[in-house]
Amino acid sequence: MSAVAASAPARRSRRSPWWRWWPLAIVALFVVAAVFAPLLAPYDPNFQNLIARLKPPGTVSRGYQYWLGSDELGRDLLSRIIYGSRVSLLVAFASVILSGVVGTTLGMIAGYRRGWVEIVVMRIVDVFLSIPAVLLAIITVAVLGPSLVNVIMVLALTRWPRYARVAYSQTLSIATMPYVRLATLMGASSLRVLFRHILPNIIGAVSVVATLEFGLMVLFEAGLSFLGLGVQPPTASWGAMLSTGRNYVATAWWVATLPGFCLFVLVLAVNLTGDAVRDRLDPRFR
Template sequence: MNRRGVLIPLVVLAIYVLAAIFAPLLAPHDPNAVTLAQRLLPPGAHHLLGTDALGRDVLSRVIYGARVSLLVAVGAVLVGGVVGVALGMIAAWRGAKVGAVLMRLVDIVLSVPFFLLAILVVAVLGPSLLNVVVCLALVRWPRYARVAHSATLQTRSRGFVRAATATGAPGWWIVLRHVLPEVLPVAIVVGTLELGLMVIYEASLSFLGLGVQPPTASWGSILSDGQQYIASAWWLATFPGIALFLLVLAANLLGDAARDRLDPAKRAELPRSRLFQRATMRRKAA
């Protein structure tokens, strides 16, 4: 992917992040203010994206919904990534028995359908913003564990790790100094690809009433309310759907760019002529 192809999703994500951070300044109305006299107004000058069945401004709720979606997505990626990378590296470094137990746990978690596991977690913890983050992290950490386990096994057999082991360096130092820098690029690639998926999962849980609870604005809950008026008030589901689509598309494009840039397997697939061209361009630029 060229630089322009990377710049566009970065700009889109930056817009969403700024909208989430400065939501109180950008939202023209209180997202939770109920005005029944103005219910189901179509898009107009006073309400740019119309109002919902309770007279709440749709634009304000979409802006505040971006804050919820990004907060949940980033939190789930960070928590799931830290837990998954740590367990994957432990499984590969500690030996066959520990690795077998942890990787079988990974297989068990991956074998359970997402929504079934999500319903179980939410039923135990209760629906809330924090619990949605915990739920998504519990569901998705095995993916990080798998790639961290594979990358650690490959790095463990390399010469510089063997040399560090032969000199008597402690295992924790070798892992942090030599193994972790080799695992992080792959984990970052997985995290960028998971970001858009977490947004979809959060919206799905909120759509089913298992995620962020009313009156907090969430794209999933807005879509759930809008489905009842899809024929008479098309704007209720259309604009949150467009916002969700653009965010997920930008996250996926950025994830593809990160994979091409950081994934060692993808870099190895580049033709030699292309690598030669890149090296030539760098020398000219220098």
């Protein structure tokens, strides 16, 4: 009796307490800033005021208040950071959704159909996973050309095998369940079995992968923009701002430091949110 009583608090303590979800509030704050960027940004992110080049935070020049300073062309850094969050979040959301849909669907099909379908799909997954994702992304973007759409397509192309692996392993265990076999014997189509009986039972594991992949997509987009293979100027991008700001670190630290800090905070908040989602959905912690 005492052992049972002692184990109950231990199980409850493993659940994610409400205060562990504060990173989600930070992510939501970045999302709100990206969606309402035209309303929140004090100035046009591409407006140049050459007289106010590389001014420190808090500077007032020609009637313009630069709360976070200005860059090498006199553009307001706060406005560019707010608009830059649009690019990072748009690329992350789009690539995660696209890669998640493709990878989950192929993984479920491979785990349910088995046979030659399983062999073909999983060998393709092994080939993609054997190539470094960053290298594959750089090569593909260099061939297709840098643009927002190409960055999204490339990131989805390089990351879908992660979802396929998880969906495949989860489907293998669920496909042998009695209710799945019963649905098959009653004449349910493969499409209905996959999306009516299997998908709802693996969506938790896939969601955990998606939350963790979201932070990686933000980093990959920033890395490609830093190398000049992402979103092209004058569109504001945190990676491009870091690339430009590294030339002025000694004289204008804010140009590179502030976008880098925003990138750090967003990725950290997303990763902590992913940990909380994992703890919440993991049946061992229930």
